[in-house]
Amino acid sequence: MALRRTRKKTADKSTYHHGDLRQALLDASLALITEEGFGALSLREVARRAGVTHAAPYRHFADKEALLAAVAEEGFRAMTSRMKEEMAREPSPIDRLGACGVAYVLFAVENAAHFRVMFGPHFTQPLTPTVLGEDADAYGLLVGVLAEAQRAGEVREGDTADLALACWSLVHGLASLLVDGQLDPEAVAGGVAALARTQTLLLVGGLARPPVD
Amino acid sequence: MALRRTRKKTADKSTYHHGDLRQALLDASLALITEEGFGALSLREVARRAGVTHAAPYRHFADKEALLAAVAEEGFRAMTSRMKEEMAREPSPIDRLGACGVAYVLFAVENAAHFRVMFGPHFTQPLTPTVLGEDADAYGLLVGVLAEAQRAGEVREGDTADLALACWSLVHGLASLLVDGQLDPEAVAGGVAALARTQTLLLVGGLARPPVD
């Protein structure tokens, strides 16, 4: 899988059959959700797909929720990384804001299973950026670039938190509608990337500071 | 429950224990999702809560998906109805647009179980407005008021479908974040209604046609 990290090879294969069972379990979870839907996710089936018996996962995860939390954390890191990449290409703050939003939507569509786990109502204790660390703080990234765009005079003044929530809501809503298949196929005909750009620009355009003539 | 329809009383209680088992099953499904989460929903537990044996629901629903489809349909009707109510209070098209968005978010938060079923990835065949009828066409309502606002010169020109999707994405995203508990409690401290108004107005403000001086 694209998101797999480098494997940590272990010498003693006789007692540790996988190079990295933990990672194999995360990958198997995503494949299972992608192929059979979230409802089909069980620790036993995940173990089966990873090629181990159903007791093995408990060596790495206390329970199902712990496994899901690990999947979500991996997802937040990957999404944040993706956003940073796309933003790095843009010279102006407002363009970085747009790139940030497009990256959010594209990550969701290309990693639907991750996205579902990240934002589903699965966790007893919320997965705050504080818990996950700054490598996974996608929201912080958004707030940062938005504030920067305001300081540069490219985005209208106003409560940054309010504006950030509007941005987040728009891209999260579009991503959710796409991931959950709620959009008329006709609307998506031109491609998800184009759609994400159009929508993001609509909001960013609405937020842009009217040029002072 | 607020959404229960009038019960159809049956004379022959000996063979038909409930006045309306079908509706009782829908209500029980929502209560179960609300209290135990979506993962806890099973036909057997729903039957238990409705006070019948686990074979009884099959008299009304072919399977779990059919029950969920009925819940979703009820939800779409209720949401559409709620939107119409709120819109009827506003005299101008652009205010009706705002009221429409606020109603969407409030419905979602006040009927989280319904909302989850309506937009979850549960259905083999999509629940299109065409299938559900115009009483349940919330999206059609949005497109209608948006087009009206454009004709009245209160909203900028542009592809109505694009603008409608931006509106839908924003309110759907905000609703999803709220329903899934992703928002910082601090952000919601002022109340969901106020938050929904702020956010909706931000977008509507962005879409508004700049006054021609």
Add this chain to the structure above:
DNA sequence: CCTACCGATCGGTAGG
């Protein structure tokens, strides 16, 4: 990381 085992739940059907 495996084998063996526990109690519990589930979807669905036969037959009345």
Add this chain to the structure above:
DNA sequence: CCTACCGATCGGTAGG
């Protein structure tokens, strides 16, 4: 709408 029954899966643990 009920009783009785089917095969199957699940989460979790003991013990090695």
